[in-house]
Amino acid sequence: MQSPAAPAIVANNLSFNWSDDRPVLKDCSLAVPRGEFWMLLGTNGCGKSTLLRLLAGLLERRSGDVNLAPPVGFVFQNPDHQLVMPTVGADVSFGLVEERLSYEQVRQRVDEALMAVNLLPLLRRPIYALSGGQKQRVAIAGAIARHCEVLLLDEPTALLDPDSQIELVEQVRKLVKSRGMTALWVTHRLNELDFADGAILLDRGRVIDQGEPERLKQRLLEIGNGAEVAS
Numbered sequence: 001m002q003s004p005a006a007p008a009i010v011a012n013n014l015s016f017n018w019s020d021d022r023p024v025l026k027d028c029s030l031a032v033p034r035g036e037f038w039m040l041l042g043t044n045g046c047g048k049s050t051l052l053r054l055l056a057g058l059l060e061r062r063s064g065d066v067n068l069a070p071p072v073g074f075v076f077q078n079p080d081h082q083l084v085m086p087t088v089g090a091d092v093s094f095g096l097v098e099e100r101l102s103y104e105q106v107r108q109r110v111d112e113a114l115m116a117v118n119l120l121p122l123l124r125r126p127i128y129a130l131s132g133g134q135k136q137r138v139a140i141a142g143a144i145a146r147h148c149e150v151l152l153l154d155e156p157t158a159l160l161d162p163d164s165q166i167e168l169v170e171q172v173r174k175l176v177k178s179r180g181m182t183a184l185w186v187t188h189r190l191n192e193l194d195f196a197d198g199a200i201l202l203d204r205g206r207v208i209d210q211g212e213p214e215r216l217k218q219r220l221l222e223i224g225n226g227a228e229v230a231s
């Protein structure tokens, strides 16, 4: 059995090219401790989404190793690319199909997951009638219903207004702490870093630092252009 301090997300020497002449990720290694909420930072186009997709297995890696505690949940920047069923309850239960659970077990998992993201009263609500923040919480509930150990979130607040943005980051932090999950959250918004236990800084495809969020915030400001990384 792994100790509680063992990392739940590990990557060693990951490299990736979209085309032969343009390396996107260069020898990236990182580790996120179990039960912690970490952020993946970097300026536009430095490779954050590509790295997250490699970690999730959504892209095939060509070199290096990845090791994540299963099951793994993924939350996309645009929830409309992820939510496929007509109502909240149907969407959360859809992710459980492969587990062949009984009707009662599915109901229990869906209720528990929606309660965790404060959406149980919206169980029967059509997806089209939700706000952007509510849609993101449905996507997160899908991962909770599947009892995911690891949650990977690709700029989940990119399309949200500032209030919903802070609400979502607070809620994910609470979920990580209360459920013992491990989360890696991609962002370039400095204010979100205040909620993180740790961070990983990517610069032009290389992991140049990882650890204390405040130090990485300063480094991001140094390497980034102020306008882009401002919240």
Ligand SMILES: Nc1ncnc2c1ncn2[C@@H]1O[C@H](COP(=O)(O)OP(=O)(O)OP(=O)(O)O)[C@@H](O)[C@H]1O
Binding pocket: 018, 024, 042, 043, 044, 045, 046, 047, 048, 049, 050, 051, 188
């Ligand atoms: N499907 C793709 N095909 C070809 N090139 C791609 C593809 N997706 C991303 N890229 C390129 O890979 C590089 C890294 O992109 P990526 O989306 O991973 O960066 P990012 O740090 O997440 O950027 P942003 O903050 O703007 O979302 C960029 O140069 C981008 O143009």
